Amino acid sequence: MTAQTGEPPLAGLRTVVTGASSGIGRAIAVAFAAAGARVGLGFWRSSEAARALANQLGAIHPLLRADLSTADGCASIVRDAFGALEHVDVWVNNAGADVLTGEAARWPAEHKLQALLELDLKATIRCSRLVAARMRPGGCILNLGWDHATVDGMAGDDPELFAAVKAGVLGFSKSFARSVAPDVRVNV
Template sequence: MSEPQITAVAGDTRPLSGKTALVTGSSSGIGRAMAVALATAGADVHLHTRSNLRGMAEVRQQLQAIGAGGRDFQFDLAEQASSETFVKAVDESGPVDIWINNAGVDVLTGAAANLSFDEKLAALWAVDVRATMSLSRLIGTKMVARGSGTIINIGWDQAEVGMEGDSGQMFATVKGAVMAFTRSLARTLAPKVRVNCIAPGWIRTKWSGEASDYWDRRAKSEALLDRWGTPQDVAAAVVFLASPAASFITGHTLPVNGGFAGAFTEPRNLHGES
């Protein structure tokens, strides 16, 4: 196989020009930051939401102001049959070069926070794991047939070391599965398609705005850089992995966590976690 022609150079501000990207769960938070960053890097960006149509419309306005094209899609990824329908609908708009599986279930805030452990785990498994696998396999097949493409999944930096409590058990299991799947899919789709994973640490999201002082101290202390991460930090890593600058990287999980400093030791009530 001939070596790829690398066109990106230092200082290139639009390394994704001419590419089309799709970000699932892109109507708010980290997904929104990813969509804006990809568009700023030159890509046209398809957006997706389960139900936040207002948020998706706001993101689309941002992308249009940047000059990016793309379409908007609404699908409930918890429904097993929706993956195939979703990929078919996207494919009708033309080939996708970059597919980001960002959609995940929020079981820490809102009504879902009151669900039982088993109910939360089932919801996470349906979207974060099963949908990620189904969508990746479907779009990956199309990318291989076309001869190129990039898939990026979302893991968790503490999935490999573990974290105490119900949330730690759930997210380590779910995101650990995504990270393992990423490695296997990279082997399956190589050499034509690259598959990588981002493993965020403590990122400022909706949940962090409701977090206690304990969690604020813990988030900062567990990062060598002594701060929370931002959605933009994660988005920047996504742009890098999607760009020609990362053309020799596949099957890799990239932590975006400020450098893991080690487990926090301050005691807390495990049954009273947020």
């Protein structure tokens, strides 16, 4: 609550979090909602987890289902988000390929790289561009990176692939921030 108004600090803000059904995305969505924002909950395969989160947070937080590994899926989530929320103040590109657990852990490196490029890098670029074109001045796009991508690296096949893709997210974000400033802020 703010001392001046007694309202939550993000009251009235409309936010979208991609990959909101689990992990970091879920935590981000919960934090935004707890601070008073209305949150569009982006998800793809985890319908049950997404519905459970929406039930926990309340009906004002719409579910936004889309396969962000495709251009059509990126266009769909942006269209649906603006349809459900009318405008978006903060967009969080959190969705990412899990190539470390389950069946994906056994994929060959080339398959893992393709999944990471499609979801972690291309979806971030596509959604950022589509959202920025519709965002009001003062909007913010947050792209998730990885500190090991630029600080100290990490040994191993999977970290090498992940670091390369997240370094791409960082490079895109820095350049895109210059392209859309001063109307939209872009951070990693």
